[in-house]
Amino acid sequence: MKLFKKGILFLLVAFLFFVAYLFFNMFTFPSKQISRKPIEPLQISSTSVSNFSKAIQIQTVSPEDPKDFDTLQFQQFADFLSSTYPLADSLLDKKNFNDFSFLYHWEGSKPDLKPIILMGHLDVVPVIEENIPDWKESPFGGEIIQDTIWGRGTIDDKVGVIGILEATERLLQNGYQPERSIYLAFGHDEEIGGVKGAQAIAAYLKEQNVQAEFVLDEGGSIVQNMVPGIPGDVALIGIAEKGFVSLSLSVKVEGGHSSMPERETAIDILSSAIAKLKQKPFPSLISAPIDGFIQYLGPEMPFVNKLVFANKPIFSSVITKIYEGSASGNALVRTTTSPTIFNSGVKENIIPQSAKATINFRIIPGETIESVEERVKKTINDERIHIQRSAFISNPSKVSKTDSFGFQTIQETITETFPSTLVSPYLVVGGTDSRHFNEISDDIYRFSAIKLNKGNIKSFHGLNERIPVSDFENSIRFYHQLILNATEN
Secondary structure, eight states, X not given: OHHHHHHHHHHHHHHHHHHHHHHHHHHTOOOOOOOOOOOOXXXXXXXXXXXXXXXXXXXXXXXSXXXXXXXXXXXXXXXXXXXXOHHHHHHSEEEEETTTEEEEEEXXXXXXXXXXXXXXXXXXXXOOGGGGGGOSSOTTSOOEETTEEESTTTTTTHHHHHHHHHHHHHHHHTTOOOSSOEEEXXXXXXXXXXXXXXXXXXXXXXXXXOOOSEEXXXXXXXXXXXXXXXXXXXXXXXXXXXXXXXXXXXXXOOOEETTSOOXXXXXXXXXXXXXXHHHSOOOOOOOHHHXXXXXXXXXXXXXXXXXXXXXXXXXXXXXXXXXXXXXXXXXXXXXXXXXXXXXXXXXXXXXXXXXXXXXXXXXXXXXXXXXXXXXXXXXXXXXXXXXXXXXXXXXXXXXXXXXXXXXXXXXXXXXXXXXXXXXXXXXXXXXXXXXXXXXXXXXXXXXXXXXXXXXXXXXXXXXXXXXXXXXXXXXXXXHHHHHHHHHXX
């Protein structure tokens, strides 16, 4: 009995030490938010808003079929940029790539300083014809109704292109001379891979031996009431983005009449393979960007959340379980598997000889296209299935630093422009043009100064894309202040 009591006492003491350890970590979990005096908001003229509306009206659609590319619309947009921003067009060194992508070089007074690169893309995704009646306003009308701007590109990503150019033109009007050089890079085919736009621009910069201090593209945003435990705005700066690959799975067997089916048909074999992939998802992990998210937002969370995040090594499985509870959270902690196309059969009473499916994988940092392909082969384990990569592929990006000049400058600018907004690093689950700039800079960030919430987050690439006029105005203010912060000592 005495030995038993000693054992109980030992366990109790060990438990108290464990609890003390958890609480110590929580109470010493340092905040990474910074304090900055809010800037006096720039007055944005109605002309700037009108310029944005006009940009939306030009249908710079990147189609899936190159034969459908409308050169007249893209030329109209090129002419619009030249006439609307005459100082940027004439005072900066401007080059075009494949006719419709542009690189502006604003030379700084101190050539020993590494330049910065601000990016955006002027193309948009198509509007599905049969969905047009479901739009509340014309998708290319650029209508301004009750302080909201409607149309394709308001979120993705003409707000970035026009916001950058409005800020640049204003600074040029005021005679501003940056100490650090600035490049403005605008691609025209981001929605279909960026080969003729951003990739061509990056190749040119590499030829010129340009090494940038940092690159800023679209990707993150200010999310409103969308981070569990934080009832407010959080600015998410993408410090990495997932890779992607689509694998084509195909099988060919003997067909025949549907009245005399074999034990397995082509459809059966391929369906079984897809089921195996879905039943054995890629393992979850806390990658570097999500670890950054935990370090920046954990200290700002309520008691229980803070306790868990402050003790990540102990509760890592709990954290990943929480993320796995939603589609958006699940995408942050694992390589995702999405069957997107399935083709087989031509007639109801004919057993097809072949079946083909396309599976799209979004790859988390730490994995590669090769490791994804190897895992798929091992999981399916069926030599009858032929696996082939798509042409449009990309490995996960490298992870940019959070203790760099670039991240800190962006964080400062957000804090000055959007008071009371928390800032955090983030993993971008989609792809951006910035992936072509890996050799141009070690620090690539992804952030747009617009606010996304449950009411509008599904509208980009979807129905009724729109943003408040105030978001567009704040985008100009953000880029204006960012240029000042990044290019002055």
